[in-house]
Amino acid sequence: MMKQSFIVTLFILMLSSATQAFAVLPSRSSIAKKQPLRMIGSILDLLGGGGDSGLISPDKALPGRSTKMPNIDGLRHYVLGNKITEVPKGYKEAVFANGCFWGSEKGIWRLPKGIHSTAVGYCAGFTPNPTYEEACSGQTGHTEGVRVVYNPEEVSFVDVLRWFWEAHDPCSGMGQGNDRGTQYRSGFYHFDDEQKKLIEASKAAYEKELGRPITTEVAAASDYEEYGGLWYFGEAYHQQYLAKPGSRPYCSAQPQGVSLPDYEEWSPFPEGSDLRKKHEPTLPASFWKKYAPKRGCSVVQESNEPIAEESF
Numbered sequence: 001m002m003k004q005s006f007i008v009t010l011f012i013l014m015l016s017s018a019t020q021a022f023a024v025l026p027s028r029s030s031i032a033k034k035q036p037l038r039m040i041g042s043i044l045d046l047l048g049g050g051g052d053s054g055l056i057s058p059d060k061a062l063p064g065r066s067t068k069m070p071n072i073d074g075l076r077h078y079v080l081g082n083k084i085t086e087v088p089k090g091y092k093e094a095v096f097a098n099g100c101f102w103g104s105e106k107g108i109w110r111l112p113k114g115i116h117s118t119a120v121g122y123c124a125g126f127t128p129n130p131t132y133e134e135a136c137s138g139q140t141g142h143t144e145g146v147r148v149v150y151n152p153e154e155v156s157f158v159d160v161l162r163w164f165w166e167a168h169d170p171c172s173g174m175g176q177g178n179d180r181g182t183q184y185r186s187g188f189y190h191f192d193d194e195q196k197k198l199i200e201a202s203k204a205a206y207e208k209e210l211g212r213p214i215t216t217e218v219a220a221a222s223d224y225e226e227y228g229g230l231w232y233f234g235e236a237y238h239q240q241y242l243a244k245p246g247s248r249p250y251c252s253a254q255p256q257g258v259s260l261p262d263y264e265e266w267s268p269f270p271e272g273s274d275l276r277k278k279h280e281p282t283l284p285a286s287f288w289k290k291y292a293p294k295r296g297c298s299v300v301q302e303s304n305e306p307i308a309e310e311s312f
Contacts, residue, residue: 053138053174053181053182054174054182055141055182055185056126056138056139056140056141056182058126058141058227060139061125061126061127061139061140061141062127062130062134062137062139062140063127063128064127064128064129064130064134064140064228065128065129066128066129067129068129068233069121069129069232069233069234069235069236070236071235071236072084072085072233072236073085075236075239077109077117077118077119077239077240078239078240078243078244079109079240079243079304079305079306080109080115080116080117080118080306082116082117082149083117084117084118084119084149084233084239085119085233086116086117086149087116087149088116088149088151090151090152090153091116091149091150091151091152092149092150092151092152092157092191093147093148093149093150093191094147094148094150094157094160094188094191094195095123095145095146095147095148095188095189095191095221095230095231096145096146096148096160096164096187096188096189097123097124097143097144097145097146097184097185097186097187097188097217098146098164098167098168098170098176098186098187098253099144099168099175099176099177099179099184099186099251099252099253099254100144100176100179100184100250100251100252100253101120101121101144101145101146101234101238102120102238102241102242102247102250102251102300103167103242103250103251103252103253103297103299103300104120104144104145104146104167104168104253105118105119105120105146105240105241105242106240106242106243106299106300106302106304107163107167107293107299108146108148108160108163109240109306110299110302110303110304110305110306110307111155111159111160111163111283111306111307112283112287112306112307112308112309112312113154113155113282113306113309114150114151114152114153114154114155114282115148115149115150115155115306116149116150116151117148117149118146118147118148118149118240119146119147119233119234119239120144120145120146120147120233120234120238120239120241121145121146121147121231121232121233121234122135122140122142122143122144122145122183122231122232122234123142123143123145123147123187123189123224123230123231123232124141124142124143124145124187124189124217124219124224124230125140125141125142125143125224125227126140126141126142126227127139127140127141127142127227128227128228128232129228129232130142130232131235132234132235132238135183136181136183138181138182138183141182142183142232143182143183143184143185143186143187143217144183144184144234145187145231147231147233148160154282155282155283156279156280156281156282156283157194157195157198157279158198158202158263158279158280158281159281159282159283161188161198161199161202161260162202162260162281162288163293164188165202165203165206165260166255166256166258166259166260166292166293167253167255167293167299168186168253168254168255169186169253169254169255169256170186170203170206170210170214170215170216171210171212171213171214171215172186172215172254173185173215175252176252176253176254177252177253177254177297178252179252184252185215185217186214186215186216186217187216187217187218187219188216188217188218189218189219189220189221189230190218190219190220190221191220191221194275194279196218196220197268197269198268198279199218200218200268201266201267201268202260202266203216203218204266205260205261205265205266206258206260206261209258209259209260209261210256210258242300242304243304249300249301250300251297251299251300252297253297254296254297255293255294255295255296255297256295257293257294257295259288259292263279263280263281267279284312286312287307287312289312290311290312291307291312
């Protein structure tokens with residue numbers, strides 16, 4: 001009871017601090033809103049979604065709402081300039097989660113070619129159109145995720161997969177680093193059978209390389225149709241947060257400094273088959289040697305612009 005009272009009191013104090021922070025910030029500064037929200041999120045971790053508690057059941061999740069997240073339709077990527085909701089003809093989607101979505105998103109938009117847009121949001125949960133505060137409470141079932149729209153003619157799904165695995169610790173259960181709770185769990189969600197096979201085969205290969213059991217959730221996007229869909233966009237101020245003036249360079253992901261084995265060693269498709277060739281990585285070894293995620297989380301210190309091809 002004393003611990004619970006302490007947490008409630010702490011929550012009230014943090015909420016008060018957040019309110020004061022809002023009062024002194026310019027009303028137009030959507031970026032600054034994130035600072036107190038991350039504090040509130042941390043307290044909500046303790047009250048609801050924190051620790052390594054299990055995923056909430058769908059029947060106990062918050063009811064949500066029918067209205068979509070405001071200010072997302074027509075919003076353009078802060079770095080790449082493309083509309084974050086559009087999927088051009090011939091392009092593909094990838095949705096994954098590997099810790100606080102700020103750094104996870106930045107690592108992908110910096111890939112040197114083929115990335116049309118990235119966005120952050122809430123995936124693999126049970127509450128329609130959740131808010132940040134609701135997702136942080138652990139009462140929606142969502143995890144902080146990244147949606148990637150990419151051109152498969154320019155960048156392979158295998159390259160996106162490799163970045164995902166190497167950019168966090170996929171063995172850490174319900175959380176990354178100091179961010180604990182179901183809303184920080186690792187996951188990769190497939191839209192077709194080819195993606196499924198590639199995710200599962202690369203998972204097995206990386207698990208062997210790490211020497212520890214991987215806890216990453218692997219599921220079909222269609223599994224969440226009954227809950228309104230796999231993906232919900234996050235608030236506009238979260239989008240490409242780390243590229244915006246005044247952002248706080250925070251990242252909870254814990255890259256292990258271990259490389260995914262070469263595609264040829266784990267490809268789920270028969271040698272010489274069209275599918276095996278179709279999914280060959282497009283980024284060369286020289287790229288990974290220079291720009292692969294480093295142990296810790298250094299992406300927050302990197303340039304916001306995509307990596308130049310001539311640099312590797």
